[in-house]
Amino acid sequence: MYYSISCTFKDHLVDWVLEYLVITEGKARAQTIMDNIDCRIAAMPVFPGLRQFPHGRQFKQWTGDDSKALMKVFVPAVASYLPDEMLKCFTAFLDFCYLVWRPDIDETDLKQIKNALERFHYYREIFRDTGVLIILFSALGGLCSSITESRHITAVKKPWRRSTQYQALSQMLLINQHLDKLATFTSELVYHKLLPLHIYLHRK
Structure with missing residues (x-):
């Protein structure tokens, strides 16, 4: 579960966003937008439970804790640059993550987990439709x-x-x-x- 979640976020969703921006905006403009996103992440206000990222997404080495902390602030940072379907894909994925991280899971939680996963599978098609091919990114790192x-x-x-x-x-x-x-x-x-x-x- 640890690798599925952290690698899906880091190696797929975040990379898909950059790929989408390159396709729709061009490489130079996409890099400018990603720099703006990094500035937004770095400018997140201090709040209990939120980690500060003074350099945005730039890490020397990604860890699972980095991915979990960045998940909390990534969607607001990219919201104005992505179509609604992509944002819904991200929020469905985050809903799934937060549900499975609960210490106790009951029948209601299982239904919500299933619903979040189904929404993720439905909305992720936006990445195919826009030309961001999943096959380009291969399998999730660390699944073996x-x-x-x-x-x-x-x-x-x-x-x-x-x-x-x-x-x-x-x-x-x-x-x-x-x-x-x-x-x-x-x-x-x-x-x-x-x-x-x-x-x-x-x-x-």
Whole structure:
């Protein structure tokens, strides 16, 4: 559910908006509009439950928390630039997200969840009708749980332990970058026969 929601929002809906604006307004005008949207997001007033985004949608690394927080302010920021059907698609998706995030779900909630999902499927056709082809964006990132499970220890747990564990995300990202560069470097050493293969395999 985590990947379905965060990736649907980030990798599909937000990208579809940019693609739609490029198709209807042209690339230069679309970029100007997206800059204006970022300014609107950054200018959202301080309010309990709303996170501040001083740089708009621009993140060094998107997280699930980023997606969940941005969902709350994205629709008002894009409202004047999109047709009603697209806004209804967004609101149906948000309704679905907030319903499934509830700690307790009863029969009434299930009916509302089903209704929100049906509305999302209905209104998402506007993206096809306007030429924003879903196939261009491929599958949702991270839907294969085996990938995330196998990488969780090396990409999350070990970097977390190496960090100071205070505002650790940036430290963990830096650790992962260093590990990737080190892995690339050692594989190059093996390729050029500067590092014995058995040592490389032992370190892995």
